[in-house]
Amino acid sequence: MAEPATLDFKRQIDRDGVPSVAAGIDMDLVRDCIHCGLCLPKCPTFRSLHHEGDSPRGRMWQIKEAALGLVAFDDPRFQAHIYQCFNCRACETACPSGVQFGAVMEMARAMTPPQNRRDRMVRAILLNGLLPHPRRLRIAGWLYRATRAARLPGLLRRSGAWKVLPLGKFAAFPPAGNSAPRQRPLPALTPAQGTRRARVGLLIGCIQDEMFHGTNQRTALALSRNGCDVVVPEARVCCGALASHAGEAQTAERLAARTMDAFSGQQLDAVVVNAAGCGSNMKEYELQLRNDASRREAGVAFSRTVKDASEFLVAMGLRPPTRRIALRVAYQDACHLVHGQKVHQQPRQALKMIPGLELVEMQESDWCCGSAGVYNLTHPEISEDALAWKIRHIVDSGAQVIASANPGCILQISMGLQRAGRDIPVVHVMDLLGWAYGDEGQAPPIVRRAMA
Template structure:
């Protein structure tokens, strides 16, 4: 097999895996699918075999596509195997080597190059969803089960979408905010694509929390999609171009923090430097960018500018985003913030590290496998018995809402983004 393929598959990284098996208990797909090929060490071994010419690229397809990319294996790995790099290298090779029908190539080109990176398309998506809800079409479609007949996964996700704000609210948002002079910190806000279109209210609450904490906020107009969906789909070239655009957008001003409120987006942002060769100008610029990237929970704890004025008599459990926990390494700050809310009872999950099965678009393209994983998660949630499940990522939020419905707990239990819960507790500046 050519040395070029070995390099493309990050072959040297596969040797770091000593096949010890520490990753097995941490891997959700190994637990639910009960196959060695669906474990981290099994996938690494398969990548190694393909690089050595002992297996065909096509044999990577199912094991790699069924991986959640939750990175739970990296937390427990005793030899620090760079599993994320191996996973994306395999996906890139699969993308380049596997032929696709022309309609599929056209649709993917539109979605990845035009739709997700465009703020205009994202606004259109949010406004169209508002119209869909406001006119009663959603209610009628739900009554007749129209979307579920077309696609069960899309129908399920559509049923748990949050209420959309009217288009005028999107138009009213400014690009710069400040209430306190001098400001405690200057923040560049990364609004995200799906986060801003579908969870606009959570983004607005994030801005309000930062303002009440004493921050000056700038929302760079030229920012775009973080590129996570592109990277996870093997589209490395497109992911790299999006990284360059975001680095340039946030270089326009000197920020203390670049803040995001979506675990998946934040994980991609802090990995930008890995997209460029070490020593290059872009690598240096990416490092300067990533050093300032912070999750909203980190910034709120560091600024320490809020007192929560309203008591919330609810029991909650925190479902950590895999990418926030395993890639960004943010674990304590969300818990710290929840504990500051008066009246709130925090019930910890028995296995908080276990993925919910969302994983970007995994729960759409691998619906049955995602539901098996979600059922394991919901068993833990139901045993814990909270009123609300607190999340820190939009995909997790929808997935947990779906889990509540699957368990017949609607009206008894709900899923809420942490920033929305914090705003409900009426935070006031110290």
């Protein structure tokens, strides 16, 4: 490991001239950052770790120095700071210079392999071994639901075994969701009800459909109730979000191409996505396909058709749901929706359409809950800090139910609330909307009681 030069940045440039920039890093994007520091108070890892190296400005600085060859990409300290980032992109919302932090971070991660054993395992098993493979996913999903049907979570909780088992906390405190091992796939076409207003594709996703199949059903119901023909492609695809956010560029590129193929030739007005991380990724396929000149333009065109479910429904004008759900609900902004897609008001507007539902705000609803893709698996300690802040704000808000818009957030917050002994279910915005449109599928008891 070479020691970094001891000269400061400016003198080094003065002395040696501007070094050539590493291929794979777009220096123009890096130099959008003028290191003003306005991002610092919005960064969860800076709040947790107090170190400039774990702030957005510090990370941009390191990426700039690495791209110029002043520090090495494989320096373990570089890797530590780069992989300690949630990639929640709250800094993008805070940044007046318009720095595309997420894009730069993904480029930087693609330049350097992950630093710790845990991270490498998560990549090998989850990102590359499981998510891209529909058959393996179905088996994993069946296993997951079977353990729930067999009441394994309760056993883990009572025995305390969850505290020592890997992934124990997630297994012991699963979210409200599907537990029937067998489930009927969504039909290839759910026809529009009433006047037909659009024909849309629906991404059912990888984890989403195995753990939150009901949410997908309710999303399809909400769309069809609003006059949409809902098309579900035959080929089961993973959009590559988790891979791209973690810097697995090759896997991400392959999955992006496959996802575009799955929705091609269907004459769709939009591709609707109910998982914020996936939507954000699919809106940025230009970035994922940056090394594939032949598909890049098609990627741009495809991304333009991608819409978050609440974004699409609110833009179209929601037909008012009729079933009352008398509940106090707080909305938790999914990072990749509020910061990644700048969709902030629409989920709230959708919830407000539900008769009887009272929307309350929690403090810091736009702060990351620590789920952050696979981050809660790779960096559990820092993730727990963010979760603790979130749980406190939720409890203070007095909400009876939390609505969010991303499977990762729902898993993480649900685990945190149950572990803290709070009976506050975490559901998807589309779940509440679906129930309000008359869906009779599994709802948490507090929601069921609130439905008139």
